[in-house]
Amino acid sequence: MCMVVLDEPIKGVLEVMNYIDGEWVESGSEEYREVVNPATMRTLAKVPIGCAEDVEAAVGAAQEAFPAWRRTTPLTRARYFFRLKELLEEHFETVSRVCTMEHGKIIDESRGEVRRGIENVEVASGIPSLMMGYNLEDISTGIDEAVIKQPLGVFACIAPFNFPFMVPLWFMPIAVATGNTYVIKPSPWTPLSMVKLMELVEEAGFPPGVINTVNGDAEPVQAILQHPKVKGVSFVGSTKIGRDVVYREGASRGKRVQAQCSAKNFLVIMPDADVESTVSGLLSSFFGNTGQRCLAGANLVMVGDDQKFIEGFLAKVKKAAQGIRIGYGLDEGVQMGPLQAVPRKKRVAEYIEKGIEEGAKLALDGRKYDSGPYPRDCFLGPSIFHGVQPDMAIAKEEIFGPIMSVLHVGDLGEAIEMVNASNYGNAASIFTGSGKAARKFQYEVECGNIGVNIGTVAPMAFFPFSGMKDSFFGDLHGQGRDAIDFFTENKVVIQRWP
Amino acid sequence: MIKTTSQLISLHAKLEEEAAEKLRALAQRHPEAAEALNRLADENIQHRDTVTRVYREGVTDAFEVGYMSKPLNEGDYTINELEGPLKEAVRTALLNEDAVIKFCLDASRDANQLIPSLPQTFSSLAKRKEKRKALLDSLV
Numbered sequence: 001m002c003m004v005v006l007d008e009p010i011k012g013v014l015e016v017m018n019y020i021d022g023e024w025v026e027s028g029s030e031e032y033r034e035v036v037n038p039a040t041m042r043t044l045a046k047v048p049i050g051c052a053e054d055v056e057a058a059v060g061a062a063q064e065a066f067p068a069w070r071r072t073t074p075l076t077r078a079r080y081f082f083r084l085k086e087l088l089e090e091h092f093e094t095v096s097r098v099c100t101m102e103h104g105k106i107i108d109e110s111r112g113e114v115r116r117g118i119e120n121v122e123v124a125s126g127i128p129s130l131m132m133g134y135n136l137e138d139i140s141t142g143i144d145e146a147v148i149k150q151p152l153g154v155f156a157c158i159a160p161f162n163f164p165f166m167v168p169l170w171f172m173p174i175a176v177a178t179g180n181t182y183v184i185k186p187s188p189w190t191p192l193s194m195v196k197l198m199e200l201v202e203e204a205g206f207p208p209g210v211i212n213t214v215n216g217d218a219e220p221v222q223a224i225l226q227h228p229k230v231k232g233v234s235f236v237g238s239t240k241i242g243r244d245v246v247y248r249e250g251a252s253r254g255k256r257v258q259a260q261c262s263a264k265n266f267l268v269i270m271p272d273a274d275v276e277s278t279v280s281g282l283l284s285s286f287f288g289n290t291g292q293r294c295l296a297g298a299n300l301v302m303v304g305d306d307q308k309f310i311e312g313f314l315a316k317v318k319k320a321a322q323g324i325r326i327g328y329g330l331d332e333g334v335q336m337g338p339l340q341a342v343p344r345k346k347r348v349a350e351y352i353e354k355g356i357e358e359g360a361k362l363a364l365d366g367r368k369y370d371s372g373p374y375p376r377d378c379f380l381g382p383s384i385f386h387g388v389q390p391d392m393a394i395a396k397e398e399i400f401g402p403i404m405s406v407l408h409v410g411d412l413g414e415a416i417e418m419v420n421a422s423n424y425g426n427a428a429s430i431f432t433g434s435g436k437a438a439r440k441f442q443y444e445v446e447c448g449n450i451g452v453n454i455g456t457v458a459p460m461a462f463f464p465f466s467g468m469k470d471s472f473f474g475d476l477h478g479q480g481r482d483a484i485d486f487f488t489e490n491k492v493v494i495q496r497w498p
Numbered sequence: 499m500i501k502t503t504s505q506l507i508s509l510h511a512k513l514e515e516e517a518a519e520k521l522r523a524l525a526q527r528h529p530e531a532a533e534a535l536n537r538l539a540d541e542n543i544q545h546r547d548t549v550t551r552v553y554r555e556g557v558t559d560a561f562e563v564g565y566m567s568k569p570l571n572e573g574d575y576t577i578n579e580l581e582g583p584l585k586e587a588v589r590t591a592l593l594n595e596d597a598v599i600k601f602c603l604d605a606s607r608d609a610n611q612l613i614p615s616l617p618q619t620f621s622s623l624a625k626r627k628e629k630r631k632a633l634l635d636s637l638v
Contacts, residue, residue: 004508092554108503112559166559280611288559325501332504458559 006330009094010101014045016191016215018054019198021061022208027215028053033188038104038338038378039328045102047191050216055183055223058212062154062181063229065209070151070179072207074128077177081125083204088118095196099165100329102190104337104378105289107329110165117169119461120479124173130484131178143496149488151179152231152256156224158246160237161340162292162400164190165197170465171234174483176211180231184213185224189341191215225249232256232486234478236294238398239424239470247473258474258486260467262398263294263426265456266419268441269313270412270432271304274453278431279316282404285429285455287324287336287382291402292344294471295427295449295456299388299395300406301415314386314406318364321382321404327372338371338378339401345378348401352383355394355405360385366402390418398424412437420446425468427456448472499569503612506605507553509572511546513598516577518542520594524580524587531584531637538630545623549616556615568608575601588637595634599627 016035017024027048035045048054069077088095092114099110123130135146155175159167168184175182186194194213201211214220224230225246232255235246242259250257267285269278285297300317302310327334339345349367356362362385369381380402388395388405395405409415419428429451430441438452448466451457459465464480466472476486500506518539525535575597580587606620 004505089554106502106504108557109559111504111554112557115554115557116559277611293559332502332508333499335502 004332005328006097006107006332008101008330009097010044010192013043014192014195016045016047016195018048018058018215019202019211019213020054020058020209021065021212022202025057027051029216029219033217035102035189035192036341037101038340039330039374041375041377045192047188047215049188050185050214050220052219052223054214054216055220055227058183058214059154059156059224059227059229061209062183062212065207066151066153066181069176069181069207069210072179074131074177074179077179078125078127080204080206081121081127081173081177084200084206085118085121085125087200087203088114088121091196091200092118095165095193097330098196099193100337102192103161103164104340105329106334106337107332109289109337110329113163113166116458116461117166120169121173123461123479124177127174127177131488133490139494143494145492145494148491148493149178149484150491151487152489153180154183154230155180155232155234155487156183156185156230157234158185158221158224158237159187159194161187161189162289162294163236165193167236168194168197170236170461170478171483172211174479175487176206178484178487180487181210182212183224183230184211185220186213186215188215188217221245222249225255226253228253230255233258234486235259238262243470243473256474256476256486258476258478259472260294260465260478261471261473262424263296263467263471264298264396264398264422264424265296265427265447266299266301266415266422266429267297267455268301268303268412268415268419268428268430270430270434270437271306271309272433273313273431274433275313275316277453279313279320281431281455282317283320283324286404287321287402290337290339290380291348292340292400293456295458296400297429297456298399298403298405300404301418302406302408303410303412303415305410310408314363317404318384321364321384324382326369326379326381328374331372336382336402338374339380340378342377344400345380348380348399348403351394351397351399351401351403355385355388355392355403358389358392358394359387360389360392360394360405361387363406390421396422412440416441416444420444423470426471427451429454429456448477500572501566501569503553503557503609503616506566506570506609506612506616507550509570509575510549510601510605513575513577513601514542514546517594517598520577520580521591524584524591528584528587531588534633534637538633541630545627548623549619552615552619553613556613558613566608566611570601570604570608574604585638588634592631592634595627595631599624602627
């Protein structure tokens with residue numbers, strides 16, 4: 001059972017094309033890069049690095065499609081998403097396996113990612129209710145006032161490598177269901193999930209130009225940010241790019257921007273935490289998706305001076321982490337896949353070196369692992385550092401890999417101070433049996449997503465994916481009611497009929 | 499060892515499919531019991547589909563999934579050939595039923611760390627399977 005490897009849906013080497021105006025078209029760029037399966041190192045596809053002309057064509061098609069799409073009734077727009085949802089269910093397994101092949105995550109994680117994407121499509125299918133404005137009769141005698149929500153035009157998404165299927169679906173369905181048209185720029189590292197999505201978009205019968213993709217690297221990103229017809233941009237990626245490029249360039253040109261960025265997430269363990277359920281939750285938070293999540297656990301904060309509890313707890317965590325089986329995500333028995341690419345492994349390995357140099361104790365060395373029959377290029381096992389100090393780089397900087405840093409504080413107040421001292425504010429969790437402690441944590445911690453007795457949590461499609469400080473730039477977050485407001489303009493109408 | 503949700507779902511599907519296949523083969527050999535045996539086989543496939551659906555609808559990265567603290571052992575659940583005369587074959591079918599029920603109960607106990615919606619489904623399946631043993635018993 002543990003060596004069952006699922007069939008790969010990608011057999012040869014694909015040539016990735018852009019989907020613009022309802023057609024599959026070649027990029028104007030003649031340069032290509034390879035898309036590699038990080039577990040097997042087999043080349044899966046060639047993707048163009050893209051150019052400004054590609055963006056011009058996609059935005060032009062989206063702009064041309066906008067007036068008719070805007071006039072399409074919300075109910076009709078919703079029905080396109082019902083069809084897309086049916087197709088996604090039908091192709092659920094294929095899409096999930098493509099995601100594993102290009103990213104490396106295990107099949108359960110890919111299926112979870114695809115499910116989260118579908119949930120956003122489901123929410124968008126409710127747009128006739130979600131998009132309603134509000135009104136009040138007789139604001140003065142015989143005069144009525146109303147707010148109506150109108151689409152703005154062309155929106156775009158610049159997507160990351162770590163959730164190649166789900167992240168574009170955080171934004172596109174609500175944007176399009178509210179009457180806008182859309183351009184997706186997938187990560188050049190993982191463009192294949194979006195190829196599958198666009199095949200299904202085409203099959204669902206969305207009118208040409210309503211949803212488009214442009215593949216590539218930096219040049220298409222700049223072109224999107226500089227294009228005067230792009231009304232708003234959703235971005236997920238590093239703080240450096242999100243703040244210094246996307247937010248500054250986009251906002252300075254009057255675009256709406258939501259930039260979801262880096263993180264350093266803390267999980268706080270109180271002495272009264274339930275050990276069994278907490279350990280299981282921690283593994284997924286720290287090592288799920290091989291730590292390549294902006295919601296990954298990074299710092300484990302042990303509270304109090306009960307050494308027996310702390311040592312016993314950490315021993316269980318280490319034992320469980322040691323037992324994690326590493327390998328190809330299409331092998332059903334594998335619990336952690338590779339890093340997504342060779343440079344990402346190199347970066348994480350450098351942080352392991354840095355942690356040792358800074359004086360932390362490497363209690364579990366992820367550089368020693370067994371990846372079975374698969375090449376070692378991108379694999380690393382889980383690493384655990386003990387004795388980490390808050391000023392160490394491994395405690396402050398986003399690593400984006402399977403490393404747990406263990407810190408110690410005297411009480412909950414100190415733990416909250418430590419969390420709030422971080423530049424980032426994406427997520428934090430507390431594990432405790434005390435409602436009072438949980439409330440204090442929820443009330444005082446400066447993070448956008450809080451977990452209580454649950455690992456770092458990702459909000460569902462009907463709630464906003466929040467984030468604070470250097471983890472988010474913009475005003476309105478992705479998903480939930482925020483998304484409706486982000487993708488629509490409130491128009492106020494006051495009328496009197498003599 | 500069964501440590502991931504995907505493995506758990508695959509093993510369940512395998513047990514239900516094997517049980518169904520053997521019941522259908524027995525039905526072919528014994529037309530007098532075919533209606534009941536084929537009905538039970540159809541139910542096995544329905545049970546497989548129910549679990550797969552609950553898994554696909556419940557799998558998520560919104561909260562922790564994927565790590566079982568007490569892995570299950572695949573070897574603890576075996577579906578045997580239904581050989582010999584009808585009575586003997588049905589007795590073996592009852593043992594097969596017990597094997598799947600044991601799997602469902604074990605999965606119900608331990609699957610909470612994988613997907614919160616799975617334990618209830620497995621528990622409910624175990625109850626339904628326990629009830630349908632009466633139909634098999636009636637063939638002995």
